[in-house]
Amino acid sequence: MIWVSMTMSVLPEKRKELMQTLLPIIEVTKQQKGCMVCRLYQGLEDECDLILLQEWETETAVNRYLQSNWFHILLGTAGLLNQKPRVATLHQDLRLPDLPRPSAPKDSTRE
Helix, strand or coil, X not given: CEEEEEEEEECHHHHHHHHHHHHHHHHHHHCCCCEEEEEEEECCCCCXXXXXXXXXCCHHHHHHHHCCXXXXXXXXXXXXXXXXXXXXEECCCCXXXXXXXCCCCCCHHHC
């Protein structure tokens, strides 16, 4: 599994235009072979801070997407941003250790 994230900071006056471009791209991306997740997150403190997060089954699927017209359209939105988008990938699934289960609270009414 491979995670791809794109962090963007959109110009406030261009946010609506960016969203109108991103939403169809997200829907098409979800239909691509090997795409398991494609979501857009918005910052709590600043709605102009966005993260596009994708999960792909294989590196081949990611590479096919990165060569697609849809990804190039996504890159074409850079003119709506405050700065160049940051793209990062994670190529492994991190396994967290099992957490201990909390013990049941004692019933103080039975004493």
